[in-house]
């Protein structure tokens with residue numbers, strides 16, 4: 001890195017640390033955030049860990065470096081706190097694949113079903129949900145329900161298929177998907193596996209079922225990281241958003257982590273462009289200006305809190 005750029009970065013970091021102390025703020029980051037944001041965060045985690053941490057912090061301000069639904073979850077859990085997100089436009093294609101009115105109509109057509117929603121949803125979808133889950137606890141939560149319980153699962157079809165397969169359930173699935181995870185190339189991953197036969201394949205459950213079936217480990221970002229730490233393997237093919245490689249490499253400097261390629265050669269589509277919209281400059285600006293803040297309609301927030309709380313109780 002050039003000297004000038006290094007000094008700028010150090011000055012920006014100092015500014016953020018000073019503002020953070022002044023505001024009694026906690027900076028949280030998802031594993032898909034840019035490396036430099038993960039470096040300054042007080043807490044890094046998967047969606048479940050971020051929700052748990054938000055629920056228990058005594059900070060006055062939460063800066064949620066992730067995507068919008070993560071900020072919303074924190075705000076619903078801590079309505080009295082100022083919840084900031086560095087970029088208000090940082091959305092999620094999976095959350096967008098589930099329109100709240102259409103989902104509510106689907107739920108209304110199946111009044112005898114329990115509604116389980118993945119955390120990657122808007123507050124309005126959570127408001128018509130019985131239990132929220134993340135990829136880190138979906139299996140546990142669903143296994144805690146009676147075997148004959150009728151369930152609607154939305155919006156991620158791939159995660160739903162995974163849970164159906166490992167639990168033997170027959171949940172009704174909403175046909176949503178994440179544009180990053182739904183795009184990994186089986187052919188190119190098998191090619192990598194031929195070149196690195198000893199490598200373990202780590203797959204996020206938002207990937208297609210065919211990829212889940214060739215995985216050594218299917219799990220949330222935190223579960224994949226834990227597997228990499230504990231495994232005696234030296235090489236790993238990582239089939240999820242490539243931001244996780246920063247923490248994997250930091251935790252296991254002696255191991256080799258290879259990002260899996262998407263199906264379009266030359267395309268950077270194993271990057272979530274929404275996650276990467278956040279920058280250190282935007283974190284500084286948010287802390288300095290007290291915006292953009294996350295706001296959730298009071299009635300929707302009240303209804304969405306119940307299924308989020310149930311998730312935290314059950315996991």
Ligand code: 13P
Nearest residue numbers: 046047048134135220221
């Ligand atoms: P995790 O809960 O596994 O961190 O996943 C969040 C996400 O957005 C995956 O695309």
Ligand code: SF4
Nearest residue numbers: 092093094178180272
């Ligand atoms: Fe949403 Fe996919 Fe980005 Fe995760 S990787 S935040 S599911 S768009």
